[in-house]
Amino acid sequence: MTEDDALAAKGAPSEKGQARKPLIKLDKLSKHYGNHTVLDGIDLEVMPGEVLAIIGPSGSGKSTLLRCINYLEPPDGGHVTIGDISLNAAAAAGRSELSTLRRSVGMVFQSFNLFPHMTVLRNVSLAQERALGRSRKNADERSMQLLSRVGLADKAEQFPGRCSGGQQQRIAIARALALDPDVMLFDEPTSALDPELGLEVLAVMRELAETGMTMIVVTHEMSFAENVSDTVMIMADGKIIEKGPSQDVMRNPQQERTKRFLRAVHDR
Numbered sequence: 001m002t003e004d005d006a007l008a009a010k011g012a013p014s015e016k017g018q019a020r021k022p023l024i025k026l027d028k029l030s031k032h033y034g035n036h037t038v039l040d041g042i043d044l045e046v047m048p049g050e051v052l053a054i055i056g057p058s059g060s061g062k063s064t065l066l067r068c069i070n071y072l073e074p075p076d077g078g079h080v081t082i083g084d085i086s087l088n089a090a091a092a093a094g095r096s097e098l099s100t101l102r103r104s105v106g107m108v109f110q111s112f113n114l115f116p117h118m119t120v121l122r123n124v125s126l127a128q129e130r131a132l133g134r135s136r137k138n139a140d141e142r143s144m145q146l147l148s149r150v151g152l153a154d155k156a157e158q159f160p161g162r163c164s165g166g167q168q169q170r171i172a173i174a175r176a177l178a179l180d181p182d183v184m185l186f187d188e189p190t191s192a193l194d195p196e197l198g199l200e201v202l203a204v205m206r207e208l209a210e211t212g213m214t215m216i217v218v219t220h221e222m223s224f225a226e227n228v229s230d231t232v233m234i235m236a237d238g239k240i241i242e243k244g245p246s247q248d249v250m251r252n253p254q255q256e257r258t259k260r261f262l263r264a265v266h267d268r
Protein backbone atom coordinates (compact mmCIF):
# COMPACT_ATOMS: atom_id res chain seq x y z
CA MET A 1 0.00 0.00 0.00
CA THR A 2 1.29 3.49 -0.79
CA GLU A 3 1.26 6.24 1.86
CA ASP A 4 -1.61 7.92 0.00
CA ASP A 5 -3.66 4.71 -0.13
CA ALA A 6 -3.12 4.21 3.59
CA LEU A 7 -4.35 7.72 4.37
CA ALA A 8 -7.30 7.37 2.03
CA ALA A 9 -8.24 4.09 3.76
CA LYS A 10 -8.21 5.93 7.07
CA GLY A 11 -10.65 8.49 5.66
CA ALA A 12 -8.23 11.40 5.74
CA PRO A 13 -9.80 14.46 4.15
CA SER A 14 -9.52 14.63 0.39
CA GLU A 15 -11.31 16.90 -2.02
CA LYS A 16 -12.73 15.11 -5.01
CA GLY A 17 -10.82 15.74 -8.18
CA GLN A 18 -8.21 17.84 -6.43
CA ALA A 19 -4.70 16.86 -5.59
CA ARG A 20 -4.39 16.78 -1.80
CA LYS A 21 -1.97 19.35 -0.47
CA PRO A 22 0.46 18.75 2.36
CA LEU A 23 -0.25 20.53 5.64
CA ILE A 24 3.46 20.69 6.40
CA LYS A 25 6.20 20.89 3.84
CA LEU A 26 9.91 21.04 4.51
CA ASP A 27 12.30 21.84 1.70
CA LYS A 28 15.99 21.15 2.15
CA LEU A 29 15.88 22.00 5.83
CA SER A 30 19.29 22.22 7.43
CA LYS A 31 20.70 23.03 10.84
CA HIS A 32 24.26 23.18 12.11
CA TYR A 33 25.74 23.61 15.54
CA GLY A 34 29.24 24.89 14.84
CA ASN A 35 30.77 22.41 12.41
CA HIS A 36 28.26 19.73 13.29
CA THR A 37 25.54 19.18 10.67
CA VAL A 38 22.49 18.14 12.67
CA LEU A 39 19.91 18.36 9.85
CA ASP A 40 21.23 17.69 6.39
CA GLY A 41 18.75 18.91 3.76
CA ILE A 42 15.50 17.36 4.97
CA ASP A 43 12.62 17.21 2.45
CA LEU A 44 9.33 16.13 3.98
CA GLU A 45 5.60 16.41 3.37
CA VAL A 46 2.96 15.64 5.97
CA MET A 47 -0.63 15.38 4.73
CA PRO A 48 -3.69 16.55 6.68
CA GLY A 49 -4.78 13.77 9.05
CA GLU A 50 -1.47 11.92 8.76
CA VAL A 51 0.24 10.54 11.86
CA LEU A 52 3.98 10.45 11.28
CA ALA A 53 6.31 8.72 13.75
CA ILE A 54 9.98 9.72 13.66
CA ILE A 55 12.37 7.18 15.08
CA GLY A 56 16.12 6.70 14.94
CA PRO A 57 19.28 6.51 16.99
CA SER A 58 20.12 9.01 19.71
CA GLY A 59 21.61 12.21 18.30
CA SER A 60 20.23 11.66 14.79
CA GLY A 61 18.45 15.03 14.81
CA LYS A 62 14.84 14.01 15.57
CA SER A 63 14.16 16.61 18.29
CA THR A 64 15.97 19.31 16.36
CA LEU A 65 13.79 18.62 13.32
CA LEU A 66 10.63 18.91 15.41
CA ARG A 67 11.83 22.16 16.97
CA CYS A 68 12.70 23.60 13.55
CA ILE A 69 9.16 22.88 12.29
CA ASN A 70 7.73 25.57 14.58
CA TYR A 71 10.86 27.70 14.67
CA LEU A 72 11.55 27.07 18.35
CA GLU A 73 14.95 26.45 16.81
CA PRO A 74 15.38 28.52 13.64
CA PRO A 75 16.77 26.36 10.81
CA ASP A 76 19.77 27.83 9.03
CA GLY A 77 18.81 26.66 5.58
CA GLY A 78 15.71 25.57 3.69
CA HIS A 79 12.01 26.30 4.04
CA VAL A 80 9.13 25.37 6.33
CA THR A 81 5.59 25.82 4.98
CA ILE A 82 2.47 25.24 7.07
CA GLY A 83 -0.69 25.23 4.95
CA ASP A 84 0.00 28.00 2.47
CA ILE A 85 2.13 30.07 4.79
CA SER A 86 5.90 30.19 4.83
CA LEU A 87 7.41 30.23 8.31
CA ASN A 88 10.54 31.79 6.89
CA ALA A 89 8.47 34.75 5.66
CA ALA A 90 6.60 34.96 9.00
CA ALA A 91 9.89 34.90 10.92
CA ALA A 92 11.28 37.64 8.68
CA ALA A 93 8.11 39.70 9.24
CA GLY A 94 8.60 39.70 13.01
CA ARG A 95 7.71 38.04 16.27
CA SER A 96 3.98 38.65 16.17
CA GLU A 97 3.56 37.08 12.71
CA LEU A 98 5.53 34.08 13.86
CA SER A 99 3.64 33.65 17.10
CA THR A 100 0.29 33.79 15.25
CA LEU A 101 1.46 30.99 12.99
CA ARG A 102 2.96 29.03 15.88
CA ARG A 103 -0.48 28.85 17.46
CA SER A 104 -1.53 26.49 14.71
CA VAL A 105 1.18 24.08 15.88
CA GLY A 106 0.67 22.44 19.28
CA MET A 107 3.71 21.00 20.99
CA VAL A 108 4.08 18.46 23.78
CA PHE A 109 7.53 17.88 25.27
CA GLN A 110 9.11 15.16 27.34
CA SER A 111 8.79 17.42 30.41
CA PHE A 112 5.30 18.71 31.10
CA ASN A 113 6.19 22.33 32.03
CA LEU A 114 2.96 23.00 33.93
CA PHE A 115 2.72 25.98 36.30
CA PRO A 116 2.92 24.40 39.78
CA HIS A 117 1.15 27.27 41.57
CA MET A 118 -1.92 27.18 39.30
CA THR A 119 -4.75 24.69 39.29
CA VAL A 120 -4.99 22.18 36.47
CA LEU A 121 -7.93 24.14 35.02
CA ARG A 122 -5.98 27.41 35.10
CA ASN A 123 -3.00 25.73 33.43
CA VAL A 124 -5.23 24.76 30.50
CA SER A 125 -7.18 28.05 30.36
CA LEU A 126 -4.44 30.64 30.67
CA ALA A 127 -2.97 30.49 27.17
CA GLN A 128 -6.44 30.55 25.60
CA GLU A 129 -7.14 33.88 27.30
CA ARG A 130 -3.74 35.33 26.44
CA ALA A 131 -3.26 33.99 22.93
CA LEU A 132 -6.82 33.68 21.65
CA GLY A 133 -8.49 36.43 23.70
CA ARG A 134 -11.13 34.03 25.05
CA SER A 135 -13.04 35.16 28.12
CA ARG A 136 -12.23 33.26 31.29
CA LYS A 137 -15.66 31.61 31.19
CA ASN A 138 -15.23 30.41 27.60
CA ALA A 139 -11.67 29.29 28.23
CA ASP A 140 -12.72 27.34 31.33
CA GLU A 141 -15.57 25.67 29.42
CA ARG A 142 -13.22 24.60 26.64
CA SER A 143 -10.65 23.43 29.21
CA MET A 144 -13.24 21.28 30.96
CA GLN A 145 -14.20 19.65 27.63
CA LEU A 146 -10.56 18.85 26.96
CA LEU A 147 -9.85 17.64 30.49
CA SER A 148 -12.83 15.27 30.11
CA ARG A 149 -11.41 14.10 26.82
CA VAL A 150 -8.09 13.16 28.45
CA GLY A 151 -9.95 11.59 31.40
CA LEU A 152 -9.04 14.23 34.01
CA ALA A 153 -12.14 16.39 34.57
CA ASP A 154 -12.06 15.41 38.25
CA LYS A 155 -8.57 16.94 38.65
CA ALA A 156 -9.56 20.44 37.43
CA GLU A 157 -9.28 22.13 40.83
CA GLN A 158 -6.13 20.29 41.95
CA PHE A 159 -2.56 21.51 41.61
CA PRO A 160 -0.28 19.66 39.15
CA GLY A 161 1.99 18.47 41.98
CA ARG A 162 -0.85 16.26 43.21
CA CYS A 163 -1.09 14.54 39.82
CA SER A 164 0.99 11.62 38.54
CA GLY A 165 3.48 12.14 35.70
CA GLY A 166 1.08 10.47 33.26
CA GLN A 167 -1.73 12.74 34.39
CA GLN A 168 0.51 15.81 34.07
CA GLN A 169 1.41 14.85 30.52
CA ARG A 170 -2.29 14.40 29.67
CA ILE A 171 -2.91 17.90 31.10
CA ALA A 172 -0.11 19.22 28.87
CA ILE A 173 -1.83 17.58 25.88
CA ALA A 174 -5.16 19.22 26.84
CA ARG A 175 -3.35 22.57 27.16
CA ALA A 176 -1.87 22.25 23.67
CA LEU A 177 -5.22 21.18 22.18
CA ALA A 178 -6.94 24.17 23.81
CA LEU A 179 -5.37 26.49 21.24
CA ASP A 180 -7.13 24.53 18.45
CA PRO A 181 -3.94 23.63 16.58
CA ASP A 182 -3.93 22.23 13.04
CA VAL A 183 -1.07 19.89 13.86
CA MET A 184 0.37 18.47 17.07
CA LEU A 185 4.08 17.81 17.55
CA PHE A 186 5.14 15.37 20.27
CA ASP A 187 8.76 15.12 21.40
CA GLU A 188 9.22 11.81 23.23
CA PRO A 189 6.13 12.43 25.35
CA THR A 190 6.40 9.18 27.33
CA SER A 191 10.13 8.84 27.85
CA ALA A 192 10.13 10.49 31.31
CA LEU A 193 7.33 8.19 32.50
CA ASP A 194 7.11 4.72 34.03
CA PRO A 195 5.83 2.30 31.39
CA GLU A 196 2.39 2.05 32.98
CA LEU A 197 1.92 5.84 33.06
CA GLY A 198 3.29 6.04 29.53
CA LEU A 199 0.47 3.74 28.41
CA GLU A 200 -2.14 6.24 29.69
CA VAL A 201 -0.54 8.95 27.58
CA LEU A 202 -0.25 6.69 24.53
CA ALA A 203 -3.96 5.83 24.83
CA VAL A 204 -4.83 9.55 24.69
CA MET A 205 -2.53 9.99 21.67
CA ARG A 206 -4.11 7.00 19.94
CA GLU A 207 -7.58 8.52 20.44
CA LEU A 208 -6.34 11.84 19.10
CA ALA A 209 -4.93 10.07 16.03
CA GLU A 210 -8.31 8.41 15.48
CA THR A 211 -10.05 11.81 15.40
CA GLY A 212 -7.97 12.74 12.34
CA MET A 213 -5.53 15.12 14.05
CA THR A 214 -2.34 15.61 12.05
CA MET A 215 0.49 14.47 14.33
CA ILE A 216 4.28 14.27 14.16
CA VAL A 217 5.63 12.14 16.98
CA VAL A 218 9.28 11.63 17.88
CA THR A 219 9.15 8.41 19.85
CA HIS A 220 11.02 5.42 21.20
CA GLU A 221 7.69 3.53 21.44
CA MET A 222 7.97 1.05 18.61
CA SER A 223 4.42 -0.24 19.08
CA PHE A 224 3.05 3.30 18.63
CA ALA A 225 5.13 3.67 15.48
CA GLU A 226 3.95 0.34 14.08
CA ASN A 227 0.32 0.29 15.17
CA VAL A 228 -0.89 3.88 15.52
CA SER A 229 1.09 5.97 13.07
CA ASP A 230 0.33 5.93 9.35
CA THR A 231 3.87 6.64 8.31
CA VAL A 232 7.23 5.93 9.90
CA MET A 233 10.36 7.87 9.11
CA ILE A 234 13.80 6.71 10.25
CA MET A 235 16.51 9.30 10.78
CA ALA A 236 20.26 8.84 11.10
CA ASP A 237 23.01 11.46 10.99
CA GLY A 238 20.59 14.29 10.20
CA LYS A 239 19.08 12.55 7.16
CA ILE A 240 15.92 10.58 6.41
CA ILE A 241 17.17 7.10 5.64
CA GLU A 242 13.81 5.42 5.14
CA LYS A 243 10.16 6.47 5.15
CA GLY A 244 6.95 4.67 4.27
CA PRO A 245 3.70 3.13 5.51
CA SER A 246 4.36 2.19 9.13
CA GLN A 247 3.84 -1.55 8.98
CA ASP A 248 5.97 -1.88 5.85
CA VAL A 249 8.87 0.01 7.40
CA MET A 250 8.64 -1.66 10.80
CA ARG A 251 8.13 -5.23 9.52
CA ASN A 252 10.03 -5.16 6.28
CA PRO A 253 12.64 -2.40 6.31
CA GLN A 254 14.61 -1.97 3.10
CA GLN A 255 17.70 -0.10 4.25
CA GLU A 256 20.57 -1.82 6.03
CA ARG A 257 20.82 1.10 8.51
CA THR A 258 17.12 0.74 9.41
CA LYS A 259 17.50 -3.02 9.87
CA ARG A 260 20.43 -2.48 12.23
CA PHE A 261 18.54 0.15 14.24
CA LEU A 262 15.40 -1.99 14.59
CA ARG A 263 17.49 -5.07 15.55
CA ALA A 264 19.26 -3.03 18.24
CA VAL A 265 15.90 -1.79 19.59
CA HIS A 266 14.44 -5.32 19.68
CA ASP A 267 17.54 -6.73 21.42
CA ARG A 268 17.45 -4.05 24.12
Ligand SMILES: Nc1ncnc2c1ncn2[C@@H]1O[C@H](COP(=O)(O)OP(=O)(O)OP(=O)(O)O)[C@@H](O)[C@H]1O
Pocket residue numbers: 033038056057058059060061062063064065
Ligand atom coordinates in the same frame (compact mmCIF):
# COMPACT_ATOMS: atom_id res chain seq x y z
N1 LIG B 1 21.54 23.57 21.35
C1 LIG B 1 22.46 22.71 20.89
N2 LIG B 1 23.76 23.06 20.81
C2 LIG B 1 24.68 22.22 20.31
N3 LIG B 1 24.41 20.97 19.87
C3 LIG B 1 23.13 20.55 19.94
C4 LIG B 1 22.09 21.40 20.45
N4 LIG B 1 20.91 20.71 20.38
C5 LIG B 1 21.22 19.49 19.86
N5 LIG B 1 22.54 19.40 19.59
C6 LIG B 1 23.23 18.24 18.99
O1 LIG B 1 22.53 17.92 17.81
C7 LIG B 1 22.49 16.51 17.62
C8 LIG B 1 21.06 16.08 17.41
O2 LIG B 1 20.35 16.28 18.63
P1 LIG B 1 18.81 15.89 18.74
O3 LIG B 1 18.41 16.17 20.16
O4 LIG B 1 18.05 16.54 17.67
O5 LIG B 1 18.86 14.32 18.48
P2 LIG B 1 17.77 13.21 18.75
O6 LIG B 1 17.76 12.32 17.56
O7 LIG B 1 16.47 13.85 19.13
O8 LIG B 1 18.39 12.43 19.99
P3 LIG B 1 17.68 11.70 21.25
O9 LIG B 1 16.95 10.51 20.71
O10 LIG B 1 18.84 11.30 22.10
O11 LIG B 1 16.79 12.72 21.91
C9 LIG B 1 23.15 15.90 18.84
O12 LIG B 1 24.48 15.57 18.49
C10 LIG B 1 23.12 17.00 19.85
O13 LIG B 1 24.20 16.89 20.74
